[in-house]
Amino acid sequence: MPEASAGTLFLNDIAPGESKSIEFQFFANRRNQNGSVLPVSIEVSDKLQHSSDRFVLDRRFDKGKGSSIDIRPLPVKHKIKSTLSKAASPNDSAVAVVIGNAAYDKIRAPAKFAINDARAVKKYLLEVMRYKEHNIIYVENATAADFLEIFGSQNNPQGKLHHFIEPGKSDVFIYYSGHGGPDVDSRKAYLVPVDSAPLLFHLSAYPLNLFYKNVAALPSRKRIVVLDTCFSGNSDAGPIIEGRPIVIRVNKEAPSIVNTAIFTSSSPEQISLFYNEKKHGLFTYFFLQGLSGSGDTDQDRVLTANELYEFIKKGMHPVVRRRGLIQQPILIQNTETEIVRYR
Numbered sequence: 001m002p003e004a005s006a007g008t009l010f011l012n013d014i015a016p017g018e019s020k021s022i023e024f025q026f027f028a029n030r031r032n033q034n035g036s037v038l039p040v041s042i043e044v045s046d047k048l049q050h051s052s053d054r055f056v057l058d059r060r061f062d063k064g065k066g067s068s069i070d071i072r073p074l075p076v077k078h079k080i081k082s083t084l085s086k087a088a089s090p091n092d093s094a095v096a097v098v099i100g101n102a103a104y105d106k107i108r109a110p111a112k113f114a115i116n117d118a119r120a121v122k123k124y125l126l127e128v129m130r131y132k133e134h135n136i137i138y139v140e141n142a143t144a145a146d147f148l149e150i151f152g153s154q155n156n157p158q159g160k161l162h163h164f165i166e167p168g169k170s171d172v173f174i175y176y177s178g179h180g181g182p183d184v185d186s187r188k189a190y191l192v193p194v195d196s197a198p199l200l201f202h203l204s205a206y207p208l209n210l211f212y213k214n215v216a217a218l219p220s221r222k223r224i225v226v227l228d229t230c231f232s233g234n235s236d237a238g239p240i241i242e243g244r245p246i247v248i249r250v251n252k253e254a255p256s257i258v259n260t261a262i263f264t265s266s267s268p269e270q271i272s273l274f275y276n277e278k279k280h281g282l283f284t285y286f287f288l289q290g291l292s293g294s295g296d297t298d299q300d301r302v303l304t305a306n307e308l309y310e311f312i313k314k315g316m317h318p319v320v321r322r323r324g325l326i327q328q329p330i331l332i333q334n335t336e337t338e339i340v341r342y343r
Helices: 114-127 144-151 160-164 198-204 208-216 282-294 305-322
Strands: 003-005 041-045 052-056 095-100 136-140 171-177 180-182 189-191 222-228 260-264 302-304 330-333 338-341
Touching: 095 114, 095 144, 095 160, 114 136, 114 171, 114 222, 114 282, 136 144, 136 160, 144 160, 144 208, 180 198, 189 208, 208 260, 222 282, 260 305, 282 302, 282 305, 302 305, 305 330, 305 338
Parallel strands: 095 136, 095 171, 171 222, 222 260
Antiparallel strands: 041 052, 180 189, 260 330, 302 338
């Protein structure tokens, strides 16, 4: 078990149901006699700090004896809202894609709450919007191959998502949390798979204009697209493309697609912030707060895209202001879109 720094140990991977033991030594002075209680604690967090826990190990001091504790995989703690409004009826034919990308192979800046975001969104799809679990395509740390498989290619838009849809009947919900990025030369925007190379986005990432093109081709009744990402080349954790200008203005205008509401977390030149206190992306935190029922400001039991957007903006504003930054979410739709009708 390699030592990272004084008092820090890497446990490496812990599989579901597995445990690992920490063995440690300490030296007590003469004031600590046999039977004395020593205040000892261990704090454990996952690699990207999605969740952490503290174990208090106050032990009686007995000469020559050790102390140990089993460390098991930590549950992700969703810090959104415990009381959730629910849709009036199950949405049996609705289909969703939820992607959270955090563990990037070639990008140092972590999208550290993307997995937490994705898991929370899936929970809300099941418990609030009442989607069926078998109709949710859920991927953590999606590769370039995953994006092609789910959304299709330039020549063939009929990916996995397309085949899940009942034409003219299914509603579609797409959520992505993770890095976006620009191609430095063309200034085109890309959704960034975890195996993508920063200076080769044009070869290894998924073009945003292709994403919108293939979404528009879906034979669904209604589409809701939610992107908690930014395309400026920077992030709240640092630059996506090291050694390049901090902000690259990309050509990223989301199109207006019939029967579609597109939410993006920030404007093209901005970064999408973390909400460190809540362990979520800032935009996603307030998106889910609104989806839980708080966004239905006129209390007519119908949450519209405009209501949700205004709720998100209002919630984000004081948090962004305190950091002295600007983050303006965007909503694009050609007609008012109903997000969920509550019971």
